[in-house]
Each structure stands twice: as structure tokens, then as C-alpha cells.
Amino acid sequence: MVKKIVPVLFCLSLALVPSYQAAQHKQLDVPFVPTKYPVVDEMLKMANVQKTDIVYDLGCGDGRLVIGAAQKYGARGVGIDIDPERIKESKDNAAKAGVSNLVQFLEQDLFQTDFHEATVMTLYLLSSVNRRLRPKLLQELKPGTRVVSHDFDMDEWKPDQSSEVLADDISHDVFLWIIPANVSGTWTWTMGKPAVKCEMNLEQLFQVPSGSATIGGAAAEIKGLTLKGDQIWFTVERPFEGKLVPMAFEGKVAGHNITGKIKFQAGGKESVWDWKAGRNPATEKPIDNERGNNSFRVN
Numbered sequence: 001m002v003k004k005i006v007p008v009l010f011c012l013s014l015a016l017v018p019s020y021q022a023a024q025h026k027q028l029d030v031p032f033v034p035t036k037y038p039v040v041d042e043m044l045k046m047a048n049v050q051k052t053d054i055v056y057d058l059g060c061g062d063g064r065l066v067i068g069a070a071q072k073y074g075a076r077g078v079g080i081d082i083d084p085e086r087i088k089e090s091k092d093n094a095a096k097a098g099v100s101n102l103v104q105f106l107e108q109d110l111f112q113t114d115f116h117e118a119t120v121m122t123l124y125l126l127s128s129v130n131r132r133l134r135p136k137l138l139q140e141l142k143p144g145t146r147v148v149s150h151d152f153d154m155d156e157w158k159p160d161q162s163s164e165v166l167a168d169d170i171s172h173d174v175f176l177w178i179i180p181a182n183v184s185g186t187w188t189w190t191m192g193k194p195a196v197k198c199e200m201n202l203e204q205l206f207q208v209p210s211g212s213a214t215i216g217g218a219a220a221e222i223k224g225l226t227l228k229g230d231q232i233w234f235t236v237e238r239p240f241e242g243k244l245v246p247m248a249f250e251g252k253v254a255g256h257n258i259t260g261k262i263k264f265q266a267g268g269k270e271s272v273w274d275w276k277a278g279r280n281p282a283t284e285k286p287i288d289n290e291r292g293n294n295s296f297r298v299n
Contacts, residue, residue, distance in 0.1 A: 032061050032086060035124050035150050036167035040068050046176045047120045047146040049073045056118040058110045063090030065122045070099035079105040080113050116140045124150040131155050135288050143181035144229030156289060157206045180207035181230040181253035185283030191273055204287045240266045256281055
């Protein structure tokens with residue numbers, strides 16, 4: 001299949017061309033290149049859009065992504081674009097599609113936009129703009145929010161999922177990221193009777209955590225450490241009646257707390273304990289390897 005090349009060159013060559021509304025003195029870093037409808041369908045499918053979602057499209061163009069989410073899934077949507085011509089076109093298209101009650105379009109600079117309520121975020125921007133946007137996405141979006149990008153990635157932040165779509169004999173990339181909770185830092189809890197003190201020290205780069213633990217003062221290896229949105233899983237082995245017993249932890253992260261269950265087999269039966277861990281707030285660190293300078297203005 002032939003990779004998408006022409007639109008990329010188009011974006012780069014016109015990155016500094018003024019918008020149609022010259023009187024507004026607005027300059028577009030990314031020109032309007034509409035996403036093909038087969039790619040729109042794949043983006044919404046990959047994001048697993050539901051009726052309960054709020055879909056934001058940054059650089060919404062003619063509004064086809066949020067309009068598609070409203071038409072096909074009944075989801076609410078917000079399109080952001082700095083070009084007034086695109087905003088007018090999007091509103092007209094929403095009216096024609098009969099979904100004006102579900103969507104709105106705002107003429108704004110995306111780096112000045114509050115999009116914390118989004119549960120799905122769609123993008124068709126340049127990789128350089130995505131990189132500048134990356135810290136804002138990680139800081140403002142709730143863990144579990146799905147971010148889908150057409151053709152352009154997030155550099156060091158590797159996607160959780162990707163696919164290729166053929167449209168008009170050109171192959172298009174679609175990337176999905178799930179916003180991770182920040183689990184970096186020192187977590188402590190007690191478990192069992194008599195109570196045993198436990199500590200876990202985690203580092204994190206994007207959605208990938210790593211670290212070590214101690215149980216009752218003894219080092220314990222963390223295995224299978226996995227983070228997806230605000231859900232965390234791992235296994236730690238603990239001595240029990242002269243044997244090392246794997247203890248499976250699963251929990252939900254909410255700020256500086258994790259609550260969940262611990263499951264293990266001991267004494268010929270399965271046991272399930274409640275688990276609640278707390279983090280020392282002073283030990284939390286950014287999970288992006290750089291915060292960047294959010295100064296781009298994007299259509």
C-alpha cells in the first residue's frame with residue numbers, strides 16, 4: 001500500500017499561510033486538510049465512542065469527526081478551530097446533519113482551550129504540534145480518556161494501539177493513547193493480621209510504570225506491573241507458611257489513593273483482602289519526559 005505523503009508535504013508547505021479571514025490577522029500552523037470518511041470511522045471505532053462520551057476535536061475543520069460521533073453513536077461533541085470560516089462551515093454541516101443539539105463549535109486557540117471534560121479527543125495535527133500539546137493532554141485530561149490521532153504520532157509517547165486504513169488507495173495511520181493516571185512516587189499500606197507494613201516506590205514514563213516494593217521490611221519483586229487509565233495491576237510474592245505465595249493486586253487510582261483487592265491462594269483456599277494504599281504527595285513526579293512550551297496556535 002502507498003503511504004500518505006502528499007498531505008504531509010501540503011501541511012508543511014502551508015504551515016505559515018494566513019487564513020481566509022485575513023482581517024482577523026490569524027495565522028494557521030496547520031491548514032485545513034479534511035480527514036477521509038473511512039479514517040473518521042476508524043478513529044471513532046478505535047476510541048470506542050459511546051453515547052455517554054464527550055468528543056473533542058482539536059482543529060475540527062468542517063466538523064466531520066464530532067458530527068460523525070453524534071450521528072453514529074449519539075455522543076456529544078465539541079469542535080475547536082481558530083479559523084472562523086471553518087467554524088461557520090462546521091455549524092452549517094451540523095445543522096444539515098440534524099445534530100446541532102449534540103455538538104458545538106468554538107473559535108479558539110486549542111492551547112488556550114479548557115478541554116478537561118473530554119472523554120475522547122481526536123487530532124489531525126502535525127507531529128510537532130502533537131508534541132507541544134502532549135503535556136497539556138496528560139495534565140488536563142482524566143485518566144482513561146482516549147486520544148486518537150490521524151497520521152501523526154506523539155514522538156516518545158508510544159501509542160497503546162495503532163492501525164492502518166485504506167482510503168482512496170492511500171494508507172492512513174490511526175493511533176490511540178489512553179491517558180494514564182500518575183502513579184509515580186511512594187505508596188504505603190498495611191495488610192493481614194497482624195498488620196504488615198508495605199511500601200512501593202514507582203517511577204513512570206507516560207503509561208509505563210516500574211518500581212520496587214518491600215513487605216514487612218523485606219524486598220519483594222513487583223511482577224506484571226500494568227497501568228491502563230486509572231486501573232493498576234501487579235503481583236508481589238510474600239512468604240506464607242514457609243512458601244512464597246503470589247499476591248495479585250488490582251486497584252483504581254484516584255489522586256493520592258489506590259483502592260482495590262488483593263487475591264491469593266494460601267492454606268488450600270483463595271483469600272480476598274481489601275486494599276487501600278496512600279501516596280506521599282511530595283514524591284509524585286511528572287510522567288512526561290518534558291513539559292514543552294505550549295505556544296502554538298493551531299487551526
